[in-house]
Amino acid sequence: MVMSILNMREDYQINQPLGFNTHILLEALQKMKNHEGLDELEAATMKYTVDFLSVVISFCEGENKRYMAGMSGPEAFSLFVRTLAESFTLEGVKQQAEDFKNLLDTLNQCGSISDQEWNKLNKWIHSLMDIEYQWSSAERFSRWRL
Amino acid sequence: MGILTSDKIKEYFLKSSDDKLIVTPILDPDTQLGLTTIDLRLGPKFKVDLRTREPVIDLNDERPIETFFDHTYRNFGERFLLYPNQLVLASTFEYVKLPKDLFGLLITRSSWNRLGINLTSIVQPGYAGVLTLELMNKSSNPIALYVGLRLVQLCLFTVEGTNSDQYITQSISKYVAHSEPKTSNISEDKDIEILNNKFRNTIRH
Amino acid sequence: MLTSELSYLNGLINDLYDFEEELKRLSLKVYPSPVLKQFITKELIPIVLNIRDIFIKDKAKLDEDPHYNISAKTKAAEIIWSSGYLQHFAWAISESNIKSYPLEIMSFFKDLIHELDTSNFEILAVPSHEINFSFSEVWLPLKDYLEKNIGLKSNNETLLIKLTFPHTHRHNLFLSCIYAHEIGHYFDRRNDFWGDIFTKVIKDRFILKKFKPILRTSSDVDNDAIRIVILQKVLGSWIREAIADCFAVCLLGPAYVYSTMEFNIFSSGRQQFHNNLLMNIYSLTHPPNHLRNNFQVKLLKELGLFRVLNNRLKNEITEYNDQINKSASYYRDSETRLDLDDTLYLVENKEFYDVIEELWKSTLTPIKSRVKSFLKNNVMTPKQVEEALRLAEERIKLAVPPNEYEGKAASVPAILNAGWFARLQYRADMEKVLNNIKGEKADYNFLENLNSLIRYALYASQVHKRWQE
Numbered sequence: 001m002v003m004s005i006l007n008m009r010e011d012y013q014i015n016q017p018l019g020f021n022t023h024i025l026l027e028a029l030q031k032m033k034n035h036e037g038l039d040e041l042e043a044a045t046m047k048y049t050v051d052f053l054s055v056v057i058s059f060c061e062g063e064n065k066r067y068m069a070g071m072s073g074p075e076a077f078s079l080f081v082r083t084l085a086e087s088f089t090l091e092g093v094k095q096q097a098e099d100f101k102n103l104l105d106t107l108n109q110c111g112s113i114s115d116q117e118w119n120k121l122n123k124w125i126h127s128l129m130d131i132e133y134q135w136s137s138a139e140r141f142s143r144w145r146l
Numbered sequence: 147m148g149i150l151t152s153d154k155i156k157e158y159f160l161k162s163s164d165d166k167l168i169v170t171p172i173l174d175p176d177t178q179l180g181l182t183t184i185d186l187r188l189g190p191k192f193k194v195d196l197r198t199r200e201p202v203i204d205l206n207d208e209r210p211i212e213t214f215f216d217h218t219y220r221n222f223g224e225r226f227l228l229y230p231n232q233l234v235l236a237s238t239f240e241y242v243k244l245p246k247d248l249f250g251l252l253i254t255r256s257s258w259n260r261l262g263i264n265l266t267s268i269v270q271p272g273y274a275g276v277l278t279l280e281l282m283n284k285s286s287n288p289i290a291l292y293v294g295l296r297l298v299q300l301c302l303f304t305v306e307g308t309n310s311d312q313y314i315t316q317s318i319s320k321y322v323a324h325s326e327p328k329t330s331n332i333s334e335d336k337d338i339e340i341l342n343n344k345f346r347n348t349i350r351h
Numbered sequence: 352m353l354t355s356e357l358s359y360l361n362g363l364i365n366d367l368y369d370f371e372e373e374l375k376r377l378s379l380k381v382y383p384s385p386v387l388k389q390f391i392t393k394e395l396i397p398i399v400l401n402i403r404d405i406f407i408k409d410k411a412k413l414d415e416d417p418h419y420n421i422s423a424k425t426k427a428a429e430i431i432w433s434s435g436y437l438q439h440f441a442w443a444i445s446e447s448n449i450k451s452y453p454l455e456i457m458s459f460f461k462d463l464i465h466e467l468d469t470s471n472f473e474i475l476a477v478p479s480h481e482i483n484f485s486f487s488e489v490w491l492p493l494k495d496y497l498e499k500n501i502g503l504k505s506n507n508e509t510l511l512i513k514l515t516f517p518h519t520h521r522h523n524l525f526l527s528c529i530y531a532h533e534i535g536h537y538f539d540r541r542n543d544f545w546g547d548i549f550t551k552v553i554k555d556r557f558i559l560k561k562f563k564p565i566l567r568t569s570s571d572v573d574n575d576a577i578r579i580v581i582l583q584k585v586l587g588s589w590i591r592e593a594i595a596d597c598f599a600v601c602l603l604g605p606a607y608v609y610s611t612m613e614f615n616i617f618s619s620g621r622q623q624f625h626n627n628l629l630m631n632i633y634s635l636t637h638p639p640n641h642l643r644n645n646f647q648v649k650l651l652k653e654l655g656l657f658r659v660l661n662n663r664l665k666n667e668i669t670e671y672n673d674q675i676n677k678s679a680s681y682y683r684d685s686e687t688r689l690d691l692d693d694t695l696y697l698v699e700n701k702e703f704y705d706v707i708e709e710l711w712k713s714t715l716t717p718i719k720s721r722v723k724s725f726l727k728n729n730v731m732t733p734k735q736v737e738e739a740l741r742l743a744e745e746r747i748k749l750a751v752p753p754n755e756y757e758g759k760a761a762s763v764p765a766i767l768n769a770g771w772f773a774r775l776q777y778r779a780d781m782e783k784v785l786n787n788i789k790g791e792k793a794d795y796n797f798l799e800n801l802n803s804l805i806r807y808a809l810y811a812s813q814v815h816k817r818w819q820e
């Protein structure tokens with residue numbers, strides 16, 4: 001507390017990792033598109049991504065659900081908003097999260113979505129990758145040498 | 147000067163402010179209060195003597211005596227090994243405050259004496275703090291001590307005479323409300339200054 | 352040497368060999384905690400081996416085929432390694448120091464965690480050279496992260512709670528009341544109080560509309576989603592501070608208020624010293640001091656802890672409260688302080704400040720009720736303040752540690768408060784008893800003596816309590 005009172009740095013670092021890996025997610029989606037089976041981690045990553053979107057949707061509906069240790073609904077919402085290409089109203093954000101969730105569900109069940117939908121999903125995942133890369137490059141854990 | 151019996155000790159516990167004898171906390175009064183003694187327990191902090199690169203304790207050196215010791219602690223009930231011929235400064239768990247008319251003699255309980263740990267130390271009138279224990283194992287085997295065991299006993303004597311006020315002042319200024327073992331403050335001894343000034347630095351051949 | 356995927360991968364693999372060696376050395380050093388040793392040998396080293404194996408497999412494929420595409424799992428593992436998360440975890444273990452541990456005060460908080468959270472935990476006490484206190488669990492997020500990102504599972508549910516504290520102030524119990532604030536953050540994180548409270552507040556859309564424009568971008572963005580992102584950062588942080596303050600006041604009562612006053616005097620005093628200006632400015636992570644102090648004092652009164660203080664002790668609080676309220680400079684106009692992205696800037700102004708303040712104030716009642724119901728009978732009582740008043744007068748004033756009260760172990764909140772009460776009231780009396788309170792070090796020695804007595808009392812009372820149980 002003491003330092004944080006003195007410390008007036010107010011940068012907005014991304015201080016939470018995503019609860020899934022975007023590279024694994026992309027590979028899983030690619031496999032589903034190609035009708036290949038997923039390994040355990042890929043299947044789990046699909047679930048984690050859907051969970052993440054569900055937490056965002058719940059938050060938009062006024063309910064706080066915890067996504068993972070150290071990430072609550074409002075934080076998941078903020079991360080999600082930062083991956084969107086346009087700015088939206090709260091309802092718009094919820095709609096986007098639902099859309100992505102539906103696309104993932106469809107892909108999971110049928111193994112195919114339209115090219116337009118695929119591009120949309122792909123673009124979103126690349127935004128998530130940026131977030132993930134920023135998080136891992138933030139040098140937040142600076143004193144790491146033993 | 148007479149030794150205080152348990153009745154007298156209890157009377158001193160009930161006196162008010164400056165005249166009061168304080169030994170706190172006495173976890174188990176039934177076993178700790180003897181006929182003429184108060185058993186005291188081993189505290190959790192230890193200062194263990196070290197072998198160092200400049201291994202001479204010399205009052206004329208500026209090196210603090212504290213640097214010849216390493217600090218450690220054990221939780222209540224935890225074991226501390228005392229090796230043969232090793233000096234360890236520990237303290238009583240209890241905090242003691244003597245009124246100006248009492249003088250204390252601190253000695254190891256006989257069962258520990260027979261294992262090779264024996265210490266004797268005096269407690270000045272007016273002293274306030276935990277009592278430092280200079281532990282030395284004189285047997286040839288390491289001895290396991292446990293924090294919280296009754297290790298020493300305090301005998302109390304009344305002080306006779308009229309200059310006890312001055313005595314208290316000196317005593318308190320040296321030992322102030324310590325809550326952990328205290329290393330020797332021999333380096334504050336004025337005698338060394340006198341010896342240096344009057345003799346050592348002006349040796350007459 | 353060419354910059355290539357292969358050479359980078361080689362570098363990573365070598366780093367991991369180094370790290371493994373360091374961990375092995377560290378496992379021999381982590382005396383005396385077998386739990387920490389096990390964390391290194393059973394958790395950290397296998398994690399390192401696992402990540403290294405992922406890299407080695409891809410390296411073999413790259414050796415065979417220079418056009419091989421690095422696998423997603425290797426990229427995931429690289430992110431874990433580059434984030435420094437693992438290394439930080441190991442660093443915290445390597446820096447933990449049992450000899451500099453603020454043993455006496457921590458026993459109280461350990462008991463609290465044991466009672467209210469879990470008994471399966473270990474404290475990593477990490478001394479810092481900064482005046483920095485923090486209290487956070489470091490294992491579960493890492494474990495969760497590893498499982499979700501590379502599928503590495505662990506059954507180890509032991510919490511590793513990292514406690515950072517200023518080495519030079521480790522025995523300063525007047526400052527250590529701040530641990531009660533930090534443990535509030537810990538319980539909040541574990542239970543997500545702030546997330547629930549924030550989400551409820553945000554449901555009221557009307558108030559969101561009250562701050563505009565709050566953003567200045569190349570294209571005009573003015574919508575609730577962006578507002579919520581800003582509020583999550585600013586109001587979210589302010590709510591977390593209020594929750595932590597609420598925990599601290601409920602646990603330690605006046606002692607915590609005095610502690611924060613002392614620290615604030617130090618930080619405001621520094622500003623005055625250099626700028627000749629007493630400022631009370633808010634930050635994006637903390638409400639202004641006057642709001643916090645008002646909240647603390649109001650809570651103190653609601654808990655009945657203020658009315659039992661004597662006038663001297665009350666005045667200390669009310670005078671400071673008056674002063675800090677007079678010195679308030681509530682907001683500042685600024686355009687670029689909260690940099691969300693390259694394109695979004697928060698414009699701070701009075702409208703923004705007013706909305707944050709209003710929203711924050713609306714959270715205080717739910718905060719108090721959540722914290723009090725969580726703490727159950729650990730909320731300090733007026734009786735404990737009375738106990739503290741007597742301990743100060745009947746014991747500390749006479750250089751006797753305040754560890755016993757009416758033949759029983761004194762309570763920790765009462766002991767810490769007794770320390771403050773003695774400090775504020777009995778200096779002259781203690782000067783008569785302790786002869787070292789004189790000369791240029793008089794003030795320092797006075798505080799050292801008090802600290803020594805309180806430290807002893809904290810330890811002895813906790814042993815005494817367990818003995819009597």
